[in-house]
Amino acid sequence: MSLLPVAEAQARLLALGTILPQERVPLMQAVGRWAGADVVAMRHQPADDLSAMDGYAIRFDDLPGPWRLVGESAAGARFAGEVAPGECVRIFTGATMPEGADTILIQEEVGTEGATVTLTGDAPHRYGLHVRAKGADFGQGRAVIHKGELLNAAHIALAAMAGHGSIPVARKVRIALISTGNELVQPGHPVGADQLPGSNGVMLQALLHGLPCEVMDKGIIRDDLSAIEAAIRGCADADIIVTTGGASVGDHDLVRPALAAAGAEIDFYKVAMKPGKPLMAGQLGKTVVLGLPGNPVSAFVTAQLFLKPLVAALSGAANPAPDLVSLPVGAALSPVGKRAEYLRGHWDGRVVTPLRVQDSGAVYALSQANVLIYRPINDGAMEAGAQVECLLL
Incomplete structure (x- = not known):
């Protein structure tokens, strides 16, 4: 099976979902959400000279x-x-x-x-x-906020000044998180031999904090086909089911067969990216299913590139894809092979430098990163000082 390019995988994932039903919320509840319709001024500002x-x-x-x-x-x-x-x-x-x-x-x-x-x-x-002058800022009847705009504090002030006390937005996205793996224990619990703390669930909840979503953590499920299937079936009221781990091809990688047993249809599996190759997406009824890798760094990177844009798309964002910025790199970069690379890096205000440790299990190194450096497939070697595309974290 050929690996899917990242941009195509993102587009196919977003196509699996639809914008959620709308609700009107008070202005302060609209911050960090996307406008569900144009907001039209009900008055002139200023109302007089x-x-x-x-x-x-x-x-x-x-x-x-x-x-x-x-x-x-x-x-x-x-x-x-x-x-x-x-x-x-x-x-x-x-x-x-x-x-x-x-x-x-x-x-x-x-x-x-x-x-x-x-x-x-x-x-x-x-x-x-x-x-x-009367109407110098905006006139009555003008669309002052456009459908799909991300609402910040300035938009809230604008909506209030335009005569509104509420804004239409999509309802919050319901997300169910399922972590899989016999080796995982809940954070803070004693860790035995061959075990490790499960970090993906809390990491994803932290990553989703501030987005318009309600997160249901279904906990850690052992590597058992029937147990994983039951957990998936128990998420029928979710808009998105996110699994971590069990998405590869080993004997204990049971998420794909469990999804199939639950009636899900897989749209794609494996993406041409590093880290994060064993990524999959599909549908279970109207619910979008996103299977993230189990390694913490891989789960973090793929959540940035796929889960957060999916939440934005379901919330009505006009442009849900993550924005990249061009920054000068502070060190020479090696050529890239057949998978796009997302290097963890640190931006110091002058240059962005790749971290020395790039292992997909290196959580401490991840904590030191404030950017992902994007290297496209087959990108050539780069000298220090060259411009690279980066995702700010």
């Missing part, structure tokens, strides 16, 4: 003055009258411009004596200076 400075609202044609002070306009308490020729209104930042006035004379440029205001400094050099 506003002053951008403290000073005096005047008619530009009345320059160079003097002016008769007839009132005051503050934020939330506008001047109710109209500014006639030769008149001005004391105004503060954010206050509504009075009718008839069109320009702001900043307070540092004037002198006052009683109700008389005179120009003592530089005059406004143009009509409308220091005025924020």
